Amino acid sequence: MxxxxxxxxxxxxxxxxxxxxxxxxxxxxxxxxxxxxxxxxxxxxxxxxxxxxxxxxxxxxxxDLKRGALTEAEEDMIIKLHSQLGNRWSKIAAHFPGRTDNEIKNHWNTKIKKKLKFLGLDPLTHKPIEQPDPKNDDIKQQLSSENEEINEKGKLPETLPTFDYPQEQQNIQNSTSSSSLNEMTESSEMGSSEIFQNLGTFSRDLYNPGVEDPFQNWIGSPIRWDLFDNLEDNFL
DNA sequence: AATAGGCACAACCGCCTCACA
DNA sequence: ATGTGAGGCGGTTGTGCCTAT
The missing domain is CATH 1.10.10.60 (Homeodomain-like)
Known part of the structure; x- marks a missing residue:
């Protein structure tokens, strides 16, 4: 049995x-x-x-694993897929041959989540965090202090905290009514992935300025990568 | 030079689903 | 139909590395 x-x-x-x-x-x-x-x-x-x-x-x-950091295109795709699929990492990873769900999940939790929060977007819903809600005060305060910290280091332009949203998003930002905010958000086709596309390279590596490619660390790892050279042949 | 804090990522844990007895 | 285990998945934690002080 x-x-x-x-x-x-x-x-x-x-x-x-x-x-x-x-x-x-x-x-x-x-x-x-x-x-x-x-x-x-x-x-x-x-x-x-x-x-x-x-x-x-x-x-x-x-x-068949793809080594090295995720590309900009991959990151944008992850955001897009996450807005559609939620935390279904294996489903998301299925769109990225050679990437693992664990890798994508880690990248989301350590990088993308922070970026979305910085932009005032809820990483869960991909919608703007409601501004007047006092519950979010601690988050806003945290984000504000993070901005100040970054500015102090002189790594970002002074205009950074007021991100230049597309018009629809600006309307949402300016709205004080949470219900109208939701309506506008729901009626808007603009998702976080689109916002990122509009961002261009501005936010890229925001939290990692000047950091060298993590792939360099991989290369320096103790694993003997030459052992993998003939793996594909062995599978055939 | 020492150390504290933060970050990135590998690995574990626990739950869920499905197949099998 | 039911109980059990394997495999898969997502959440969380532990640890080593890097940077700032």
Whole structure:
């Protein structure tokens, strides 16, 4: 009756994967393919649970993964898809061959979310955060102090806090009625992705000015990428 | 040079769905 | 029809790196 449990969690290793573990998992999958994740760690000689192996393969070892930072076009697409799909990261990731749901989720939580908030947009609804609502005072205050901080560092133009919204968005910003605000927002075709397109490169790297491409860090990682060179051939 | 704080991302946890016995 | 496990998914956390002080 039923099936055996995925793992008993006794004596299983946790935490970051070592290069040796990566090699074991990779070699096993290359030679045997993936039939049952539960059996993978046992057969590959790993003290990990099947779930952990699956995650490691999908998010890090898969040969078809696209390495490096997300491009501007990808970021815009993520915003657009998120406005349609919500937090369905796997669905969103399906539109980006070589990208993982985890990667996109992390990018959203660390970069895009902040940008939307900075623009006065709710990351959940992609609609403007209601201005007169006292509940948002702490958020506004936080955003305001962030703006001041950025300006103090001299990395942004003085006009930054008053973003030049398209006319429809300006009307929304100027409205003091929350109901009319909602009406206008709902009737507007303008979503956060469009706003970003109008933004051009202005907000790009707003929170990362001058930061070098994270891909550089990847290159410097201890993983021997040359081991991946023949992976595709092995799959054929 | 030391250290505190922030950030990015890998990995884990818990829940859900679906397939199987 | 029902119980159970595998796989998948999204939320959250832990940790290492970087930067500022």
């Amino acid at each position: 039923g099936r055996q449990p995925c793992c008993d969690k006794i004596g299983l290793k946790r935490g970051p994967w070592t290069i040796e573990e990566d090699h074991k998992l990779m070699n096993f999958i290359l030679n045997n393919g993936i039939q049952c994740w539960r059996l993978v760690p046992k057969l590959a000689g790993l003290m990990r649970c099947g779930k952990s192996c699956r995650l490691r393969w999908i998010n890090y070892l898969r040969p």
